[in-house]
Amino acid sequence: MSSLRQQFFVRFWPPIPTLVALGVASAYYFALTGTFWAVTGEFTRWGGHVLAWFGLRPQEWSYFKLLGLQGTPLDRVDGVMVLGMFLGALCCALWAGNVGLRRPTSLRRLMQGLMGGIIAGFGARLAMGCNLAAFFTGIPMFSVHAWAFMFSTVLGAWLGVKITLLPFLRHSLRVQAGGSTLPDPEALAQRTERQWRLGWGLLALSLALAAWRFEASLALGMAFLFGLAFGGLIERGQICFTSAARDLWTTGRTKVAYGILLGMAAACIGTFAAIRLGVAPKIFWMGPNAVVGGVLFGLGIVLAGGCETGWMYRAMEGQMHFWVVGVGNVIGGTLVAAFWDELGGALALPYPKLNLLELFGPVGGLLVTYLGLALSLALVAANARRFSHARKTR
Numbered sequence: 001m002s003s004l005r006q007q008f009f010v011r012f013w014p015p016i017p018t019l020v021a022l023g024v025a026s027a028y029y030f031a032l033t034g035t036f037w038a039v040t041g042e043f044t045r046w047g048g049h050v051l052a053w054f055g056l057r058p059q060e061w062s063y064f065k066l067l068g069l070q071g072t073p074l075d076r077v078d079g080v081m082v083l084g085m086f087l088g089a090l091c092c093a094l095w096a097g098n099v100g101l102r103r104p105t106s107l108r109r110l111m112q113g114l115m116g117g118i119i120a121g122f123g124a125r126l127a128m129g130c131n132l133a134a135f136f137t138g139i140p141m142f143s144v145h146a147w148a149f150m151f152s153t154v155l156g157a158w159l160g161v162k163i164t165l166l167p168f169l170r171h172s173l174r175v176q177a178g179g180s181t182l183p184d185p186e187a188l189a190q191r192t193e194r195q196w197r198l199g200w201g202l203l204a205l206s207l208a209l210a211a212w213r214f215e216a217s218l219a220l221g222m223a224f225l226f227g228l229a230f231g232g233l234i235e236r237g238q239i240c241f242t243s244a245a246r247d248l249w250t251t252g253r254t255k256v257a258y259g260i261l262l263g264m265a266a267a268c269i270g271t272f273a274a275i276r277l278g279v280a281p282k283i284f285w286m287g288p289n290a291v292v293g294g295v296l297f298g299l300g301i302v303l304a305g306g307c308e309t310g311w312m313y314r315a316m317e318g319q320m321h322f323w324v325v326g327v328g329n330v331i332g333g334t335l336v337a338a339f340w341d342e343l344g345g346a347l348a349l350p351y352p353k354l355n356l357l358e359l360f361g362p363v364g365g366l367l368v369t370y371l372g373l374a375l376s377l378a379l380v381a382a383n384a385r386r387f388s389h390a391r392k393t394r
Contacts, residue, residue, distance in 0.1 A: 009095040009196075016259040018237030022230065023263030026137050027270025029226045033077050033219050036141060036282050037230060038133035039085070039308050040124040040333055041067055042078040043326075047334030063125075063340035077223045080213050084227020087206045089235040089313040091228070094199030097192030104321045113321050116304025117311070117328020118335070120297050123156070125336040126343060127293025128284040130308045131241040131301075134293070136260060139373075140267035142275075142365050143283045144354035147372060149294040156298020157245035164302060203228075231313065240310030242301040248380070252387025257380045265373050272366055275357065287351030289343070304328065 026037040048058040048069045059069045073079025093099045104110045124130035127149050129138050135153065138146030206228055214221030233239070244256035275281050284290070301307040304325045306314060311322040311329070336343060356365035 009092070010097070012238050013233075013236045015237050015239060015256050016262060018233055018239060019256075019259030019263035020266050021263075022233050022237075022239070023136070023140070023265070023267035024270060025226065025229055025233070027140065027267045027274065029081075029223075029230075030137070030141075030271055031274035031277075031279060032222050033226075034279055035077055036133055036137040037081070037226075038078065038129060038137065039082055039312070040121060040130040040329065041133070042073065042076070042082045043121065043308075043330045044125055044333030044337055045069055045076075045079070046073070047330045048337065050330075051334065058337065061337055061340065062344065063337035066340075067337070074213070075216075075220075077219055080220050081223040081227035081230070084206070084210075084224045085231035085234075085312060086316060087202065087209075088228035088231025088233075090231075090316040091199045091203050091206065092232045092235040093313070093317045094195040094202065097188075097195045099195055099316070099318050101318045101320060104324075110321060110324055113304050113325045114328045116300045116302070117325040118300070118332040119328075120300025120304055120307070121329035121332025122335055123293040123296025123298075123300055123332070124308070124329075125293075125333040126347070127290045127297065128348075130297065132308065133282070134284070134290070135241070136264060137267065137271075138282075138284075139264050139369065140271040141281045141283065142272075142356040142369060143281070143286075144356060144359075145284045145286045145290040148286060148290040149297070150376075152291045152294025153241075153298035153301075154245055154248060156295035156300075157242070157302050158249045158298075159295070160299040160302025161246060161249045163299070231316075234309045235313040235316065238313070240314075241307040242305065242310055245298055246302050248383055252384045254380050254384045258377065261373050261377050261380070265370065268366065268369055268373075272357075272362075276362065281355065281357075283353040283355045285348040285351045286354045287348045289347035289351075292347065300332070 030036050044067065045064075048061075048064050049072075051058045058064050068076075070076075073083060090099070104113070120130075124134070127134045127145065129135065129146070129149065131153070132138075134146050134149040139150065206224075210221055210224040210228070213224045239256075239259075241256075241260065243253075244260055247253040248257065271281075301310075304311070306322055306325055308329065311325040314322040315326055356368055359365065360368050
């Protein structure tokens, strides 16, 4: 029993099979709920609710008329799914004994996280999606704008790497003198056991919440359960798209990038089947908003140190820096909502919504998508060989 616990609940899972599982789960989620796996739209709604508390009327803004601001997070599919993600990630972090408050090393690092979160949130909502809706689940939805967002995100990550290497953003390693900082083994074992039990208690509470949402509607209950699965998978696999984009420019490591592309390939089949059975895909404007938003998103996630999935599970592990990144995401998305009439009118609304299944036909659109994913895999592999060659010639 202890070996199973160590293997499945304590050790992190390999990213490639975890991302493939996320791709399959996202396709089922789309088929059963009629929407895609996405988080920043809900975060922006949270910003709208906060503005309403201060007497503003964001429900009358054009962006929230597109996005919807009715009810509370517990009444919306996206809302209960996001809540499920937080709870699922927290359950898995507790089972691993990996929950503990970790304070930022400096105020400067904290401010960098806030600004990066704002930039990433702004870019994501300008493009109508983050690393999920405009990337991981957007490409299997056969929306052309998701391809523009993906490649622009990689470019933005390159800019982010260059900026974070500037002297004023470099962080020195502080070593404190004194005695050993290693925790007492007995106290650590007791804390791990407490967290193990608390994780199971939290899961029981989460399942009770799911049952409560099932009483309201099947879609809400299913969304909550899928949220638990999504959150658990990203925490166990330590899934953060930032590392994939950043590693392309820094180390040439490929595992996360391969996993993302293979996960999308797995999602395409299920999503395609659901669309053919009558579930309407989510297609957005192929305009400058997708490119500008992608560049800003890639830049922001590198500055912040984490994307949407990344900051969510790390926040549940107790990393306070990522609480600030999350606040920045909400602020950035809400800023797009506030200025959408100007931004959308210039960068998004005049441009077409391009669907590959309509441009090339059902089979053609599916083949074009797989050709694009195969080309992307080849580009990642070629980039990795560049780093390998550089190491060999040293």
